[in-house]
Amino acid sequence: MLEVEHLRKSFGGLTATNDVSFHVNEGEIVSIIGPNGAGKSTIFNLVTGVYRPDGGDVRFQGASIVGKSTNQIVGLGIARTFQNLRLFTQMTVLENVLVGQHHRLRSTWLSSVLRTPGYRRQERAMREAATEKLAFFGPRLQSFRLNQPVYVLSYANRRRTEVARAMATGAKLLLLDEPSAGMNPKETAEITQIIRRMRDEGGYTILLVEHKMNLVGEISDRVIVLDYGEKIAEGSYHDVVHDPLVIEAYLGKKAAVDRAEDEEGSGA
Amino acid sequence: MARVATPTAFDAIDPARRLRNLALTLVAIGVGVLVLWGLESLGSAKLTQALALFAVWGVATVSLNLINGTLGILSLGHHGFMLIGGYTTGLLILDEAARQRILTSARSTMTEQTLGISVGNMLQSLGLDALATPETLWFRYLLAIFFGGLLAAVAGLVVGIPSLRLRGDYLAIVTFGFGEIIRLSASTRLFSAYTNGALGFPGVTSEFGKSVWWTFGVLAFTVFVISKLKYSSYGRAMQAIREDEIAAQAMGVNVAYHKVLGFVISAFFAGVAGGLWVSWLGGVRLDFFLFQLTFFFLVAISAGGTGSITGVLLGTALVVFVRQYGDPLEETYSIQTWLYLAAGVLGLAAAGAFAFRSLRRLRPRLHWGALVLAGAAALAALVALIDPSAIEGTFRGFGMRAIFLSVLLIVIMVFRPEGMIGRAEFSWAALLREQRSGPTDEERAQDAWLSNPQLNPGGEGPRDDADATRDEGGR
Ligand SMILES: Nc1ncnc2c1ncn2[C@@H]1O[C@H](COP(=O)(O)OP(=O)(O)O)[C@@H](O)[C@H]1O
Ligand SMILES: [Mg+2]
Numbered sequence: 001m002l003e004v005e006h007l008r009k010s011f012g013g014l015t016a017t018n019d020v021s022f023h024v025n026e027g028e029i030v031s032i033i034g035p036n037g038a039g040k041s042t043i044f045n046l047v048t049g050v051y052r053p054d055g056g057d058v059r060f061q062g063a064s065i066v067g068k069s070t071n072q073i074v075g076l077g078i079a080r081t082f083q084n085l086r087l088f089t090q091m092t093v094l095e096n097v098l099v100g101q102h103h104r105l106r107s108t109w110l111s112s113v114l115r116t117p118g119y120r121r122q123e124r125a126m127r128e129a130a131t132e133k134l135a136f137f138g139p140r141l142q143s144f145r146l147n148q149p150v151y152v153l154s155y156a157n158r159r160r161t162e163v164a165r166a167m168a169t170g171a172k173l174l175l176l177d178e179p180s181a182g183m184n185p186k187e188t189a190e191i192t193q194i195i196r197r198m199r200d201e202g203g204y205t206i207l208l209v210e211h212k213m214n215l216v217g218e219i220s221d222r223v224i225v226l227d228y229g230e231k232i233a234e235g236s237y238h239d240v241v242h243d244p245l246v247i248e249a250y251l252g253k254k255a256a257v258d259r260a261e262d263e264e265g266s267g268a
Numbered sequence: 269m270a271r272v273a274t275p276t277a278f279d280a281i282d283p284a285r286r287l288r289n290l291a292l293t294l295v296a297i298g299v300g301v302l303v304l305w306g307l308e309s310l311g312s313a314k315l316t317q318a319l320a321l322f323a324v325w326g327v328a329t330v331s332l333n334l335i336n337g338t339l340g341i342l343s344l345g346h347h348g349f350m351l352i353g354g355y356t357t358g359l360l361i362l363d364e365a366a367r368q369r370i371l372t373s374a375r376s377t378m379t380e381q382t383l384g385i386s387v388g389n390m391l392q393s394l395g396l397d398a399l400a401t402p403e404t405l406w407f408r409y410l411l412a413i414f415f416g417g418l419l420a421a422v423a424g425l426v427v428g429i430p431s432l433r434l435r436g437d438y439l440a441i442v443t444f445g446f447g448e449i450i451r452l453s454a455s456t457r458l459f460s461a462y463t464n465g466a467l468g469f470p471g472v473t474s475e476f477g478k479s480v481w482w483t484f485g486v487l488a489f490t491v492f493v494i495s496k497l498k499y500s501s502y503g504r505a506m507q508a509i510r511e512d513e514i515a516a517q518a519m520g521v522n523v524a525y526h527k528v529l530g531f532v533i534s535a536f537f538a539g540v541a542g543g544l545w546v547s548w549l550g551g552v553r554l555d556f557f558l559f560q561l562t563f564f565f566l567v568a569i570s571a572g573g574t575g576s577i578t579g580v581l582l583g584t585a586l587v588v589f590v591r592q593y594g595d596p597l598e599e600t601y602s603i604q605t606w607l608y609l610a611a612g613v614l615g616l617a618a619a620g621a622f623a624f625r626s627l628r629r630l631r632p633r634l635h636w637g638a639l640v641l642a643g644a645a646a647l648a649a650l651v652a653l654i655d656p657s658a659i660e661g662t663f664r665g666f667g668m669r670a671i672f673l674s675v676l677l678i679v680i681m682v683f684r685p686e687g688m689i690g691r692a693e694f695s696w697a698a699l700l701r702e703q704r705s706g707p708t709d710e711e712r713a714q715d716a717w718l719s720n721p722q723l724n725p726g727g728e729g730p731r732d733d734a735d736a737t738r739d740e741g742g743r
Contacts, residue, residue, distance in 0.1 A: 048518060074520035086518070088511035090691065091504070099508040102501045103520030109529060112500035113493055123501065169520050 001026045001205055002047070002078075002173055007056035009039075009046055016042040018229040019056070024173070029199055029206045031216045033240075034226035035249060040209040041083055043226075044175050048080050049073045060173070075103055079171035081162045083178050083209070087150045093161050094146040097130040100168035133167040136194055136202070155182045159191070167202065174198070176208040180215055192218050213241070225249065289696045297488075304480050316480060317548075318592040322585055323483035324544040327490045329565045329584045330577055331537030334494055336566075337575030338503060339530040340510025342440040344562055345427060345447030346538050351454060351557035352423055353416030353539025355463055358472045358552035360387045360412035361405070366471025375467060377460040385462075387411045409476050413486075413543030417536040423450065424535025428528035444559070451557055468553030477547025486544060490537050495577050495693075497533065506530055564591075567673055571680050573687030578694040583687065587673065594669035600662050607652035614645035624683065 002024040009017040016039045024030045032040050045051045047058055049070040058065050065073055079100070088096050105112075105126070107119040134141040137160045150158060159179060166174050179195065180188040192215045198204045210216050216223060217237045225233040225240055227249040233240050240246055308316055328350060335343040359382075362370075367383050370376050387408040388400040399407050427446045431439055454463045476482040497503050505526050508516040517523045546552050568587045573579025601609075618641035625633045680687065692698075 050514070050518070070517045071520050071522050074518065079520070080518055082515065082518075086512045086515035088508045088515065090511055091507055095504055095507075098501065099504050099516065099521065100519045102505045102508075103522070105501050107501075109497065109500070109502045109533075112502050113496040115496065115500075119500070126501070165519060 001061060002207070003057075003059040004043070004047065005057045005059070007043070007046055007058065008054045009042060009051060010054060015229050017046060017053075020226070020229070020231050021056075022224050022231065022234060024205060024207050026172075026205050027199065027203075028221045029195065029208070029219050030222045030224065031220040031237075032207065032209045032224045032226060033211070033213075033216060038226040038249075039229040040226055041177055042229075044080055044177055044209065047073075047175065048078060071103060074169050074171060077170070077172040078175065079166040079169040079173075080175040081159075081166050081177055081179060083181065085155075085158050085162060087158055087162055087165070089151045090149060092147050092149055093134070093141055093153070094127070094130060096150060096161055097133060097165050097168045098126055100165040101126045101129060101170070104170055130164075130168055133164045134161075136167070136198060137164065156184075156187045159183065160194075163194075163198075167198070167204070172203070173205045173207065176206060178209055178211065180210065180212055188212055188215055191215075195219055217241075285697075292696050300484075304484060308480055314592070317478060318588060319480045320478050320483045320548060321592060322588045323480070323487040324477060324541060324548050325565070325568070325588055326487045326581055326584045327483075327537055327544060328541035328561075329568045329580045330487075330490050330494050331534045331541065332562075332565050333569050333575065333577065333580045334497070334506075334534040334537075335530055336569055337580070338498055338506045338510065339527060340507075341431060341527070341530075342436070342443075343427075343531075343534075344440055344444035344559070344566075345450070346534075346565055347557045347559055347561040348427075348447030348450035349420040349423055349535040349538035350542030350545060350561065351450055351554075352420040353413065353542030354546040354557065355454065355542075355552055356416035356419050356539070357409075357412045357543030358469065358546045359383075359385055359462060360415060361409050361473065362386060362469070362471055363473065366469070369471065370464065370469050376464055376469075377467075378464045378469070379461050382461045387415075405473065405475065406482075409473075409543075409547070413540050416543040417539035420539025420542065421532045421536040424531040424533075424538075425528060427535070428531030431527050431531060432524045447559065447562065451554060455554055463552070463554075466554055468551060468556075470551035472546050472549070472551050474547055474550045477544050477549070483544055483548075486540060490540070491577060491581075493533075494537070498577070502526065502529070564673075567677050570687055571677060573689040573691060575691045576687070576689055576693050578692070579687050579689040582689065586676075590669055590673055590676075594672065597668035597672060598665045600664040603661050603663055604652045606663055606665075607648045611645045611649035611652065614641050614648065618642035618645060 004023065005021050007017050007020045008015070018039075020039075020043065022030075032043065034040055042051065046053050047065075049065070049068055049072070053066060060073075060076055060078060065076060065078075068076070088099060091099070105119075105122055107116065107122060112119050131142075131146070134146070140157060141160055141164065145153075145157075150161060153161065159182065163174075163176065163179060166176075176195070180191050183191060195206060195208070196219050199206055220237050222234065223237050223240045224231060225243070225246050227245075232245045232249060233243045235243075304319070307319060328346060332343065332346045335341050362383070370378055371380060371383060391397075391399045391408070398404065423446075427443060430442050434442055453459055455466050498506075505516065505521045508519070508521055509523055509526055513523055542557075545556065549556055564587055565584075568583035569580050570583070571586055572581065572583025618638045621635060621638040621641065622633060625631075625635060625638075
């Protein structure tokens, strides 16, 4: 579904993405992990057209999407959430999610002003779809919450609203940047199940960036590990967390060696 | 404070309610017409003029607010769009006598050819003589303000394009520059055959701009279009751009298109307002379109409530009232009277500060600032009382109106930065208290259950990051 090939991006002298290639198949949940500053969010920005790659290619459903604008890419079927929440804070929960659907509206501004039957029908359909996406989060974003402005919501509810908003765009591939950041363990467990249901029941393909390893381990079909802008490992969660390179990246060289020795010792 | 934002504002959901709202709106319009008719039949020319001016400026402020409030772009070039609409309208409906006077005037730079441009001549050349009679002037006037609006919309398209590359203050400066460019180029040789240069031309009929019926009719149309736009999917997209441009784009909103669309629609109505404005004034001149005009509109918008059409109209009423009824402020009074006035104003300010602090439960209630104000008031009153002979003479309050408006703006910005009514908007649902102002008790209980770890071990518990705001916990 998504193919990233030899992607490169640098900011001044800093190489944030260095020759990264990977792919995501339809119906998969793929996680990108790596230490802070490894370039995970940069990959999201490259795929969604926020940044332009210096080299390499991004293909979605067979066609290259490099050079397309962010909103065109949403139209093609890729939507995202942001690591540092970017909600429309003065607007209500429902309005936030409805904005995600606006690009699919087939009425001109004039027929919207005149409230033509066609526009009314679409508006109703948009509302139904929006509440349907919000229903993924159970009662947390229902009834009176729908008409609450986002600024009164808890951090966790804001994260949920952002995910619902991305779903509402009609995208098939969702890029979730740290969906559980700021959530407590209970909430994290809950969002883990929701992400799984988004794939199983909603039919979404999901690429996510996460720091919480229990979440990653529980739902990922595959895990990609980045360090200093390079892909250092890819595979099942189990394989990846036992990869010496990955341990080194997370714990430093010395710790990696110690740990390898420990394991040898215990094996012997 | 408001927990529930303005009504999610789509009126199409429940047909019965829609019908009821429509009926209520019709009744309200009927009442409004009766009130207007009553006010007009009082026969005060001054009042009628003030009412008409409110409607004319209302068209301008409501349209400016589409850019400033809904799109969230500070635009300072509205007077330029109004100028285009105003000159176009003026030229297109000039009557024969006025044409002859301009043509024979020695200082005029207009030619027979440019003076021949009129809706009347156009209609005649189309063989529609019936629409070129004095009785059908209203039709030609409507066409003229429509053309004026269209030309202004073209200018809006041109100004909208830099808005794609620039942001914030830089963009504000560009819009200001465009407004001035439009005004200055109207006086250049290139355009003076159409605009009569710095002189402008008199003789624009006041039949429409000073009629409450025409002006309020156009205002109603403007409010209808702009509010329906605001509460459509397009309006939501524009507000999303105001809130977070990057996020709006990442949700598929074509930011460039919606920004330019906002500018074009806003400029169209600014042009229409310009057409009403020249009719209100009875002529066309460059100094009718100074930046000051945009400044007044911005005061009205900020005072009323940025982003709220209701608030903007309230603010416009305030500004127009001060402009039309502020004459006493500018007259000549003895210095003793001015001192009494100063004492009154300072005393009121001190009392206001005291009331404000008491209301907000701030301590000490008597702030030293209020004491200073009260002291100054007492001093002024004492001087005026004790020794009137030492302060003989008079003083003319020249410019007091503008000062008053500016001070008013400062007071509002300090005490209520969101304007008189903030973002709130009038709606039948809100008026009839249908709009829920918060969760019901049941929902509150459910919410407490969901978020209380003791009641619901599986729900939201205490979180790890300390600065996370809780639901209902405020901003
Ligand atoms: N717009 C930018 N300009 C300059 N440097 C950037 C920019 N975006 C990201 N970077 C740098 O690129 C590196 C990778 O950042 P990022 O992708 O955000 O990391 P993370 O893996 O934590 O999400 C960091 O060193 C960051 O400082
Ligand atoms: Mg990141």
